[in-house]
Amino acid sequence: MNDTRADNSISTDVELFQLIMYTPTFTLGLLFNVMALSFLFFRVKKLSESTVYMIALIFLDTLLLFTLPFKIISYHLRDSWNLGSVFxxxxxxLYFVNMYGSILISLCICVDRYIAIRHPFxxxxxxxxxxxxxxxxxxxxxxxxGTVSTFQLHGGGxxxxxxxxxxxxxxxxxxxxxxxxxxxxxSMAAMTFCTVQTVRCLRNRRKPDNPQTHTTRAETIVMTNxxxxLVCFTPYHIAYFVYFLVKNNIIHTSFQQVLRDIVQVTLCWANLNCCLDGVCYYFVLKESLEDPLQNSEKTAMRKL
Structure with a gap:
């Protein structure tokens, strides 16, 4: 969430940072999400549990991406928003609801992998x-x-x-x-647990007569996700947590404006996840179709 400020102004440095970040995030995120969807719809012959979750995640990420140009406009207009309260x-x-929808879908993908690898029966x-x-x-x-809450963010009117x-x-x-x-x-705790257990299981399945000194592709995909x-969402939620305490006078600090800027910057940073999701799943699908894996790694990847 963002915040109301006494002078209703936006930090120039934060505004510049958002412009620099949002432009490539929107462009590349939209590009890779469209490419990933194209692979899913035109190259994948049979839907699996993972591809269903991927479609949902890409859909939510894409909806969020479409709000970014308007977010840039809103900071440029400052207190002169003239596109309507309802809009x-x-x-x-769309922005906040899809952000947390993406978090939950990411959790589902991680849990689905965990079940497939850790509990195959x-x-x-x-x-x-x-x-x-x-x-x-x-x-x-x-x-x-959650739209009930988002329509009340400004107190009505x-x-x-x-x-x-x-x-x-x-x-x-x-x-x-x-x-x-x-x-x-x-979600973070559950994803961390599932990822650790999944990686352990994949490593235990390596053949003793063919030890590997490097992680397999399947392990890399799981860990990368x-x-x-964590890198995208954790900074914002920590900053939001601290700033909420400051705003409600639970803790006191003379750096409230600095914290406010940190919240803005980390929220901007969190949106990179929309771009990274598309990049990751595009290359996962591309590799799985063009260069099928072999032996146990191929089986593990199919389950992912």
Whole structure:
């Protein structure tokens, strides 16, 4: 979340940073997400549980990416937003709702891999494309309920600035704060556990007569996804946590403006995940189709 500021101004350095970051994030993110979707729809002959989750993730990421140009415009307009309050609230809903929808879908992909690799005998019962589609639908519907909160970010009435200058009541909403922080940190814990267990299982399956000194491609993919998730989302949620405490006078500091800028910068940084998701899954699909893996690694990759 962003914040209301006494002088209602945006730090010039932060605005420049956002412009530099959002332009390539939007361009490259849209490019790689479209390429990944093209591979999924035109090259993958049969949908799996993983591809269902990938489609949902790419869809959510793409919707978020479409809000970035308007986010740049909003900071440039500062207190002169003239595109309408409803349109602003809709953009904010797409932005924040899809951000947390992407976090939950990323969790599902990680858990799905864990089940497939760690519990292969239970996997046929626990996994199916129908179940994956139902889970994606529940997540999309559940996160969409968050639009009730996003339409109240400015306290109702006329909106003069979009994506920032939220009302005091928004920052006093402990329920909203708890829901967002719990969603991320619980997802982070679950993904870390599943990734560690999955990598251990993959390493244990290496043939004793053919030891490998380097991690396999499957292990690299699993670890890369977790690292990208942590690097993109963790700074923002830590900054948001600290800033919420400061705004509610739970902790006191003379660096509130600095914290506010950090929240802005880390939120901008978090959007890189939309780009990285597309890049990662595009190359995963491209490699799996053009250069099939062999032996146990091929089997592991199929399960991913």
């Amino acid at each position: 602003c609230s809709t953009l904010e809903s 239970a996997a046929p019962t626990l996994r199916s494309t129908k179940k994956a589609a139902m889970i994606c639908a529940v997540i999309c519907l559940g996160t969409s309920a 006329h909106i003069s600035s979009c994506f920032h200058n939220f009302s005091k009541s928004t920052w006093e909403n402990a329920g909203l704060f708890s829901a967002l922080e719990t969603t991320f940190f619980s 977790l690292v990208a998730f």
